[in-house]
Amino acid sequence: MKNLREMISGVYRETDLGYFILNPFYKIYEEGLKLVPDRFIIERSFKKHMGYSIDLDNPLTLNEKINWLKLYERKALQTKVADKYKVRDYIEKTIGKQYLIPLLFHTKDPKEIRKKSMPDTEFIIKTNHDSSGGIIVRDKSEVKWKKIRKKLRRLMKQNYYYSTREWQYKNIEPRIIVEKLLTYNDGSIPDDYKLHCFNGKVAFTMVDIGRHSNERCRNLYDKDWNLLPCNWGRPNGNDIEKPANLEEMIMLAEKISKDFTYVRVDFYSVEGATYFGELTFHHASGFQKFLQEEWDYRFGQQLNIPIVHG
Incomplete structure (x- = not known):
């Protein structure tokens, strides 16, 4: 099935x-x-993906608490900063414009995404309201623009709130953004550092390795860059060197996350420079298993939710 x-x-x-x-x-x-009520969808989806029933009245695991937050932590600010376009203003005011990936183009009309409108450099095309990952363009003369516009039209019509009940996506006005493609000097795509913040403090860093390859891996590290013996959604890769700007990323993530109970703050580290990626309030929608179940409980105990609904 x-x-x-x-x-x-x-x-x-x-x-x-x-x-x-x-x-x-x-x-x-x-x-x-x-x-269908939000709670029913969340309970049904959790059982389907996780294999057991969620206890929303007394959540214990990290995945349970992420789903509890879907229902009971809903701030207008979340809608703004989940928007990959509007979050730029928040980041500029919170940590500084220098951490933003250069924005090259934006529009609400997929018809405007065509060769003559695009920059003469490498770039990535995204929509601001979903998690499709983006379309990487190395050479705009080799792109099938009609196919890309068709894909974007479909994405612009989707609202991810109804299937996941991640409330922050419900009222985002869809937009297409084109950003400079970040690469290392050899042209490869940089690793993605995802700092999971609990109650305004970084709890652990998730590193997605080889994001745009068929050999994508994922490592979790504590704040001292010790590799944690757990797998969350993907297999571990080789242990990677601690980034020189780790302390900067932690400091920035904690500034950004101070207004939220739980948020994942993504950064890229490129030749010593730090760039903000995006904010995610419900990693994998709270439906991603740990291979070692005890880590779901261990991280869950570290996250304090404001009020247990009962």
Whole structure:
């Protein structure tokens, strides 16, 4: 059944015919989702992905608490900073403009994403309201722009709140942004440092290695850069060297996270320079298993949620 769902999802996302046939059914499904209470969707999805029932009245694990926060921590600021375009203003005021990846273009109209509008450099195209990862462009003369515009039109129509109940995405106005592509001197894509902040303090750093390859790995480190013996969603890679700017990233993440119970603050480290990536309030929507279950409980005990609903 899981393989069938994945196959149908792939046909829907990757083929024109699949999208044409399945999109009307998806729209009906989405309209139905709007009528279902948030708590029911969260409980059902948690059981499906995690294999056991969530206790929202007394959450203990990190994944349970992330889902509790979906329901009970909803601030207007979250909608602003989950928006990959509007968060730039927040970052500039909180830690400084120098940490922003250069913004090269933005628009609400996919028709404007065409060769003549794009910069003569390497860049990445994203939408501001989803987690699709972006479209990397090394040479704009080799890109099938019609295909990219079609993909962007589809992304612009989606609202991720209804399937995940991550409230911050509900009212984001969709927009397309084009940013400079960050690379190392050899042209490779930099690793992604994801600092998970609990109650305004960095609890651990997740490093996604080889994000745009078929050999993507993930390591978790404590604040002293000790590799933690756990796997969250992906296999471990080789132990990597502590970045020279780790202390700077920790300091910046704690400034950014001070107004939130839990948030993941992403940075890139490129030739000694630190760049802000994005903010995520519910990593993997709170539906990602630890291979070693005790770490879900261990991290859960470190995160203090404001009020336990009961």
